Amino acid sequence: METTVTDLVLILASTVRLSVPLIFTALAGLYAERSGVFDIGLEGKMLFSAFAAASMAAVVAQSPTFGPYAAWLGLAAAIATSILLSLLHGYASITQRGNQIISGVAINFIASGLTIQLGNAWFGQGGRTPQLPNSARFTELTLPFADALRPVPIIGPIYANLISGHNILVYIAFLAVPFTWWVLYRTRFGLRLRAVGENPGAVDTAGISVTWLRYRALICGGILGGFAGTYLSIAQSASFIREMSAGKGFIALAALVFAKWRPVPVLFTCLLFGFLDAVAIRLQGTSIPGIGEVPVQFIQALPYVLTVILLAGFIGHATPPKAGGVPYVKER
């Protein structure tokens, strides 16, 4: 009993850790796509901002004045980078009315190539950034009483290992979900953002700039993308590694579709996909009684398979924002 609880708590804690980058990135995509701009470039934003965070933290880590704030400066650099990529995407797909998907693909390539190239030129470690000391990272926080409560059965391990013991970005991720819900459904900006994704013509008629609104949505996405990258490189690990986003941006995209472009379901879908990832890591090479060895690849492919099945309309129906992917042309 005791070990099962501990085991379960460990898997769930790992689920939480693995789902954080998905939550940030899927929410980033949510702002963009609800405003009518498809964002395939999520992966690239995550990767590039991970690089920016790790580079900035590595550069300032030893400085006496900035050293103590290295992690936060890393986060700022990551957010700035991610916003720049968002603006590039916006310039191509809103201002120049280019193909949003092609623009996203371009951003992914650019991020993939430029991070390794710059990392190699700056740090000379084949695309890696230098290993960071803990003072330059977001490290685990211990919530009050975590150690005192640990011996208590069931509640103890849950509080000490599942709720406590994460870095601050994890808590920000979980707060970002209700915040996004509030922005989207309870503010004027959110109402307009949803409207511009469904019927930009109506928004334009109301005298609101479609262009500026979509740019702002992309900037929101950029900020969240920066958090996702920061989490990867200076919270979950201690340096940037080439291609470290490893398709997480696309899993987040799948989660966004799976959640039908709504913030609260995004949270649960990301937790589900994170859980599958945690289970896949956990089951590597072990065999379950009665089933035998479950191929890890099967569990890894499950998020994508589930998303395709959902898209096919076999479990509910995922309707994307109506104006998604279509550049807005003002009537002449």
Add this chain to the structure above:
Amino acid sequence: MSAPYGQLPRWVEFGLLPLVNVVVAFLVSGLVVLFIGVSPLEAVGYLISGALGSGEGLGFTLFYATSFMFTGLAVAVAFHAGLFNIGGEGQVYVGGLGAALAALALDRYAPWFVTVPAACIGAFAFGAAWAFIPAWLQAKRGSHIVITTIMFNFIAAALMVYLLVNVMKQPGTMSPQTRLFDTGAAIPRLGWLMQLFGMKLGTAPLNLMFLVALVAALLVWVLIWRTRFGYEIRTMGTSRTAATYAGIPYVRTVVITMLISGGLAGLMAVNVVLGDHGKLQIEFPSGAGFVGIAVALMGRSHPAGIVIAAILFGILYQGGAELAFWVPNISREMIILIQGLVVLFAGALENMFRPALVRLFARRPQAAHKAA
């Protein structure tokens, strides 16, 4: 899209504008090279001499170009129907399975001219099959083909890793790959072609599939511009409602177009699996499916443009490897950046320079019109 900007003469529309876009992409790449402290001219020198300076270099260049022609054509065929097939990478991967199964079944009993066509059929069929589900879902259930093809890339990767690790691995070895193919599955290399130009192919894996790719480009041109089905594809790509109104069946057109697209991507696997590696191994497509997107955009989805763009990317891949070898500050991934910039400027920002060109050239066709 061109209407609000005014009409451009054909040579500007199809020659100058794409050229300007690509040149800008390369100039920006040059700035990045300059930024990391390497002279761009020196870099270009290494690149060109590495890619074209020797028979072996040229052989590698054309070998890469062969792969990119197939994946570029695959993307282009789908583009003409207004479909964005991002799933080339997965279709290549699964196509490799088809090619390898044919090779493994025949290589000990049949000569190459039996095995290789069989492998081509296998690769085409498997690649097409992998494109079928996203196509069918797009046509029948309205699932966005971009999302489904992306998902299918990852599903293909998982499937192939599973098959190579658990099913197809040679017993007694650790690495996830099949056994080496026998001589019956060796595609003839094009040493004679290089000798015509007085060059030696060396170890470069340039093989018969290069000529197959050129034929495929020709066939795609015939299909798109000289057949009834090609007309239907282009009509649907221009306006789906118009196509439906004209009685062009949506489902059939989408599915067949995607089968052709996936099949072309699958064919690329023959070039690499049979033509170079001689075995099926993990991650053999190594991004060539995505290069196809850049190639198709740069080539404006026209087979002639795609052949040129594919050769250019072949130069980049081969020359880039040489460049990374000689200049330590530049890594091979520089090519991915250039690829991204080409996609950005030739694809997403394709109309950025149009207004300027319209100001320069838009009057000319009217003048020519009056003269005529």
